Amino acid sequence: MTSDAFAARLRDVADAIEQRLDALLPHGDLISDAMRHGVLGGGKRLRGFLVVETAALFGVSEVTALNTAAAVECLHAYSLVHDDLPCMDDDDLRRGRPTVHRKWDEATGVLAGDALQTIAFEILARPDTHSNAQARIGLVMALAKASGQAGMVGGQAMDIAAETAGSPLNLDEISLLQSLKTGALIRFSCEAGAILGGNADARPHLAAYADALGLAFQIRDDLLDVEGDEDAAGKALNKDAAAGKATFVSLLGIEQARQKAADLIDTAIVNLSRQSLSSPMLEQAARFALTRQT
Amino acid sequence: MTSDAFAARLRDVADAIEQRLDALLPHGDLISDAMRHGVLGGGKRLRGFLVVETAALFGVSEVTALNTAAAVECLHAYSLVHDDLPCMDDDDLRRGRPTVHRKWDEATGVLAGDALQTIAFEILARPDTHSNAQARIGLVMALAKASGQAGMVGGQAMDIAAETAGSPLNLDEISLLQSLKTGALIRFSCEAGAILGGNADARPHLAAYADALGLAFQIRDDLLDVEGDEDAAGKALNKDAAAGKATFVSLLGIEQARQKAADLIDTAIVNLSRQSLSSPMLEQAARFALTRQT
Numbered sequence: 001m002t003s004d005a006f007a008a009r010l011r012d013v014a015d016a017i018e019q020r021l022d023a024l025l026p027h028g029d030l031i032s033d034a035m036r037h038g039v040l041g042g043g044k045r046l047r048g049f050l051v052v053e054t055a056a057l058f059g060v061s062e063v064t065a066l067n068t069a070a071a072v073e074c075l076h077a078y079s080l081v082h083d084d085l086p087c088m089d090d091d092d093l094r095r096g097r098p099t100v101h102r103k104w105d106e107a108t109g110v111l112a113g114d115a116l117q118t119i120a121f122e123i124l125a126r127p128d129t130h131s132n133a134q135a136r137i138g139l140v141m142a143l144a145k146a147s148g149q150a151g152m153v154g155g156q157a158m159d160i161a162a163e164t165a166g167s168p169l170n171l172d173e174i175s176l177l178q179s180l181k182t183g184a185l186i187r188f189s190c191e192a193g194a195i196l197g198g199n200a201d202a203r204p205h206l207a208a209y210a211d212a213l214g215l216a217f218q219i220r221d222d223l224l225d226v227e228g229d230e231d232a233a234g235k236a237l238n239k240d241a242a243a244g245k246a247t248f249v250s251l252l253g254i255e256q257a258r259q260k261a262a263d264l265i266d267t268a269i270v271n272l273s274r275q276s277l278s279s280p281m282l283e284q285a286a287r288f289a290l291t292r293q294t
Numbered sequence: 295m296t297s298d299a300f301a302a303r304l305r306d307v308a309d310a311i312e313q314r315l316d317a318l319l320p321h322g323d324l325i326s327d328a329m330r331h332g333v334l335g336g337g338k339r340l341r342g343f344l345v346v347e348t349a350a351l352f353g354v355s356e357v358t359a360l361n362t363a364a365a366v367e368c369l370h371a372y373s374l375v376h377d378d379l380p381c382m383d384d385d386d387l388r389r390g391r392p393t394v395h396r397k398w399d400e401a402t403g404v405l406a407g408d409a410l411q412t413i414a415f416e417i418l419a420r421p422d423t424h425s426n427a428q429a430r431i432g433l434v435m436a437l438a439k440a441s442g443q444a445g446m447v448g449g450q451a452m453d454i455a456a457e458t459a460g461s462p463l464n465l466d467e468i469s470l471l472q473s474l475k476t477g478a479l480i481r482f483s484c485e486a487g488a489i490l491g492g493n494a495d496a497r498p499h500l501a502a503y504a505d506a507l508g509l510a511f512q513i514r515d516d517l518l519d520v521e522g523d524e525d526a527a528g529k530a531l532n533k534d535a536a537a538g539k540a541t542f543v544s545l546l547g548i549e550q551a552r553q554k555a556a557d558l559i560d561t562a563i564v565n566l567s568r569q570s571l572s573s574p575m576l577e578q579a580a581r582f583a584l585t586r587q588t
Contacts, residue, residue: 031443031451082408087400106381107454110404114376114411115443121415122438125431133427137419140434144416149325149409157325160401 003291006284013052013069014045020070024123034100034112035119039077042095044292046217046285047072050189053281054206058197064130068139068192071123075143076185078116079152085109088160117147130196138195146184155181168246175215182221183214205275209282212268217289219261222247223254228293265290297585300578307346307363308339314364318417328394328406329413333371336389338586340511340579341366344483347575348500352491358424362433362486365417369437370479372410373446379403382454411441424490432489440478449475462540469509476515477508499569503576506562511583513555516541517548522587559584 021040026032048069055065084091084099085106092102101109123129124139145151158177162169169177190210194203225240226249240247249257265286272282315333320326342363349359378385378393379400386396395403417423418433439445452471456463463471484504488497519534520543534541543551559580566576 026443029443029448029451030455031447035443078408082404085401085404087404107379108451110376110379110381111447111451114372114408115447117408117411118438118442118447121434122442125435125438133431137427137431137434140415140431141419144412144419148412148416149320149323149329153325153405153409153412154323157323157402157405161324 001280001284003284003287006281006288009281010044010046010049010285010288013049014043016066017045017048017052017069017073020066021073024067024070025119030104030108031111031115034104034108035116037097037103038081038100038112038116039074042097043073044294045069045073046289047076047185047189050186050210050282050285051192053279053285054190054193055196056281057193057202057277057279058199060193060196063128064196065193067123067126067129068196069189071120071129071139071143072185072189072192074116074123075120075147078113078120079147079156079185081109081113081116083156088156120147132198135196135198139192142188142191142195146188151180151184155179155184163243163245166244168244168250170246171248171251174246174248174251178215178218179211182218183211186210186214186217202275202277205271205277209268209272209277209286212264212271213286213289216261216264216268216286219248219257219264220289220292222249223257223261224292224294225249226254261290295574295578297578297581300575300582303575304338304340304343304579304582307343308337310360311339311342311346311363311367314360315367318361318364319413324398324402325405325409328398328402329410331391331397332375332394332406332410333368336391337367338588339363339367340583341370341479341483344480344504344576344579345486347573347579348484348487349490350575351487351496351571351573352493354487354490357422358490359487361417361420361423362490363483365414365423365433365437366479366483366486368410368417369414369441372407372414373441373450373479375403375407375410377450382450414441426492429490429492433486436482436485436489440482445474445478449473449478457537457539460538462538462544464540465542465545468540468542468545472509472512473505476512477505480504480508480511496569496571499565499571503562503566503571503580506558506565507580507583510555510558510562510580513542513551513558514583514586516543517551517555518586518588519543520548555584 018040025036051069051072052065080094081100083089084094085101091099093099100112120143121140124143125136130136155177159181187207187210190206191203194206252260268286269283272278312334319330321330345363345366346359374388375394377383378388379395385393387393394406414437415434418437419430424430449471453475481501481504484500485497488500546554562580563577566572
């Protein structure tokens with residue numbers, strides 16, 4: 001599989017997820033418009049892609065995989081809409097467009113985020129997502145763990161606390177923060193395939209792949225924050241350095257951060273193939289996390 | 295059943311729900327503390343009570359009923375924590391104590407509310423809530439409908455839009471707003487018994503009871519806002535009149551509002567007993583909605 005073929009597949013899956021989102025989201029009122037602004041029209045859909053490709057390992061049907069991918073992207077978008085609020089990271093731009101609270105107002109940002117979290121669970125619970133209620137409730141349980149106080153919310157709270165305290169985190173603390181704030185949903189996205197396929201044995205191996213991928217993804221984010229192109233990113237860069245925040249790059253230096261990310265990706269790929277979960281797409285997804293420019 | 299016996303039962307159920315919440319909520323960090331502040335130590339637990347009493351109609355086990363009641367109270371608390379934020383209703387007091395964003399800060403209010411919504415779904419999905427995955431996924435689906443853009447979030451958005459526009463709503467609009475903002479979760483609480491009991495036939499009748507009860511409950515709220523005791527309520531009163539907001543009382547007058555609430559409760563009780571869903575507790579709960587002082 002060439003990286004061009006991978007890029008084409010990533011785009012195709014992103015288009016298919018976009019269409020599912022468009023069909024699943026409500027429309028015709030302010031909150032629906034704000035939800036759509038928050039989730040449609042942007043992003044690489046890497047989380048959704050991981051759902052689709054891990055689901056493919058177990059022969060899961062397309063509508064099941066795409067609904068689950070759409071749910072993950074709604075949950076991800078909810079976290080971005082709330083993290084962008086003035087009382088949190090106070091961001092004006094996201095994917096090159098005004099953030100929800102800048103386009104409308106703060107109340108709309110809070111409520112649209114709230115409704116995006118709700119619809120993520122609603123999509124997972126829909127009978128047309130999977131005929132098996134056990135699989136659907138397994139997804140709900142796993143997404144709740146990724147999303148709540150012991151997952152993304154906990155990570156965001158750690159991040160804000162560190163910024164307020166003004167004492168930069170060390171490497172262990174940054175790793176924990178990242179595993180909650182970014183890693184938890186990437187882990188869910190990879191476990192989703194095993195949950196949908198009813199394959200409990202594969203789940204820990206996909207989780208291990210996801211944890212290495214998630215950490216490498218975050219290190220690449222920190223590298224792009226220092227080296228990246230603001231226009232291509234569609235958001236403000238260099239924010240962490242300007243705020244004096246510790247990142248993998250500030251703690252390790254550029255070269256060592258690059259090496260750590262590369263090592264993580266090797267581990268992820270070797271672990272996966274050793275478990276007979278070999279997938280060219282998941283291999284390329286791991287390499288992409290390392291080389292992406294946005 | 296005397297109203298004293300009802301009051302004692304309401305207190306006992308509230309105590310049991312409080313114990314379940316204490317056991318189910320996380321602890322040991324800022325977000326956990328804020329979640330606990332938002333949901334523990336207060337409230338009549340009327341929504342949880344409705345879950346417990348409708349579940350009792352179908353012989354549902356106590357742990358199933360109490361977990362579901364705890365989930366409803368977490369969802370209710372999430373909506374209060376977010377509605378209290380400065381960008382929404384900007385309230386300093388709730389149940390006689392500082393609101394979450396006043397005790398901590400806005401970011402903590404947003405995140406604790408987010409995590410309370412998440413944990414509501416997590417509790418419903420837990421295997422120990424019900425042995426039947428179909429019942430659990432049915433609860434998740436119904437709670438998502440009550441909570442999201444077509445439910446509570448939609449109602450709160452209507453409320454804010456009306457306030458911003460400065461043109462008071464008419465009776466039909468107020469009724470719609472209330473059916474979303476308050477009614478949807480009361481309806482879920484009553485339907486929960488039928489979902490847990492696997493009794494699809496009873497569900498619409500419990501929903502009809504809930505809709506009448508919910509509307510009467512809101513009318514009573516509007517009456518208490520005009521006539522109530524601020525110390526007993528534990529929150530600021532007369533806010534709606536001061537803000538020039540339309541309420542059932544401003545539109546109907548005190549006497550007609552009282553009469554409408556009383557008629558609704560009669561309809562709710564008659565409808566219930568006609569369907570052989572007779573429950574002295576649910577009858578008294580309806581009467582309580584009409585006569586409560588806080």
